[in-house]
Amino acid sequence: MLKRIPVDQLGLGMHLQAFCGAWLDHPFWRTKFVLSDPNDLVLIRQSPITEVWIDVSKGLDIAASCTQEIEVAEQIPEPQPTVAQESASFNNELKRAAKICARGKEAVVSMFQEARMGKAIEADAAAPLVEEISNSVLRNPGALISLARLKTADDYTYMHSVAVCALMIALSRKLGLDEPTTREVGMGGLLHDLGKAMIPADILNKPGKLTDAEFAVVKTHPAEGHNLLLAGKGISDIVKDICLHHHEKVDGSGYPKRLNGETMSLFAKMGAVCDVYDAITSNRPYKAGWDPAESIKRMAEWTGHFDPVVFQAFVKSLGIYPVGSLVRLESGKLGVVVEQGEQSLLKPKVKVFFSTRSQAYINPELIDIARSAEKIAGREEASKWGIKDIDRYWAGEKI
Incomplete structure (x- = not known):
């Protein structure tokens, strides 16, 4: 049974099911865990969150003397999508985007760590992050997308996932896809590189050129990620498709399945464009990122790499001269x-x-x-x- 209680009645051993408030207001990237660390209690009580949901079937209940004014429910009311209708100036949205990027990096780091430990990936846990990114892109498309591009070589793998999520959402809207599908492609962007959690760090972060053998190892990450998602919970076919096929090319020279423009899905074509753009505009262990406008120009010249209709929509979503050019x-x-x-x-x-x-x-x-x-x-x-x-x-x- 679920109970909604004030945070001052929250205690160790309780199973935290959900926070009553915005995702950015509480100190954790996910919920649904048993409170075991006293520091977590301190963080919750210091946050703007005033109430939480606990599951007494999975953890401790509050004392009987405290139950009189507690709302009891069989289930948490289904949250309604919080589509951000208002536009925001670029500078104002940058402030919000900076917080989302920081929390997003924490979330991806945690997901990678859990994948390495053999824990199943849960779509529900990542959904609030995708929602926050989606709303930021809706308020002002350029802010979070541009800010997520500014990553260090050390945090590239994690911030790349946040950036591709935002790029996929912007591209999805430019292609006219509906909002549920847009959330799914955003989730696909967030999880597309999950398989890199299985790649040895010395190869993944190597500052120089990879050997053929090392590159062969790196090329296993789409299949590794796909396997992790198959074992996950609530992962859609769209997300799995993006993860497995974001390195395919329309001329059939990509990997791992050598698909082409006829056999690639729309979502895989979207993933291919967004993944490459963020990769070439970001600083990597072995090279500095290219200027955004120069990157758009070079990508347009790569024959056989991208679907032309998808690429055209991508350019429209960013501009011929993207922010930072x-x-x-x-x-x-x-x-x-x-x-x-x-x-x-x-x-x-x-x-x-x-x-x-x-x-x-x-x-x-x-x-x-x-x-x-x-x-x-x-x-x-x-x-x-x-x-x-x-x-x-x-x-x-x-x-």
Whole structure:
């Protein structure tokens, strides 16, 4: 039986079923566990959460003298999807996105650890994270997607999962898929690399080029992840498909099944695009990430890799000049794209900070290309002008 109780009546040995509040308000990435650590009790009581659900059939009950005013139920009311209807400015959403990314990394680290220990993966446990990511992308698509790209080499594997989840959700909406399906492809993005939990760390984090034998080991991760999901609970066929086939290519040269454009599902085609984009724009143990706009350009030139319809939708979901791209304006000023324009993929908002004519930094200024006489002349390489750390111009204190 489930009981809803105040957190001050929560005790060790009780089975915590659910928190009464927002996912970001409580200190754990998942629920449904027996409280055994006194520090966990302290964290719960210090959080904004005031009530929780406990399952007395799986853990201790509260004292009989405390039960008079406790709501008793046979089951927790089914939560309704909390679709974020309001839009949010880029800067405001960055603040929320930073918290989601931090919690998301913790969740993926925990899932990987549990997979290594042989524990079954539960879709229900990861669903609140996917919901938070989905709502953030709905409020402002560029914020979390761009922030999740800024990962260190050490946390790449974990933050990559958060980033691909967000990219899949944005792409799903651009393709016009319904919200339940969008949540499933988001879950697929979050769990697509779960098989890397089974790859030896010295291979996964190797700073140099892999040997053929090492690469062969890495190429087992889709099948390893698929096996983990087969043994999991509540994992949909869509999620399993994305996990197993996100390294396939439409020309049939991918792995593990050498599928092609005719045999790949839509979801696998989506996973292939999102996985590659985040990989090539992120700093890795063996290379620095590419500029986002340069990455879009190069991906467009890779014949036989991506489904053209899916790739076109992907570009529309991010923009031709994604957030973080370094661009040169016709005036000679350099700036970083900080937000997409409302009407045109070619007219984002740009924060200029450098003059190529004087070859000197200038006072940063935000220019909305859609409302300015300025035009973007093209992409630029930061190294060409000796510019470092351009991400601080759009992410600021969040990085």
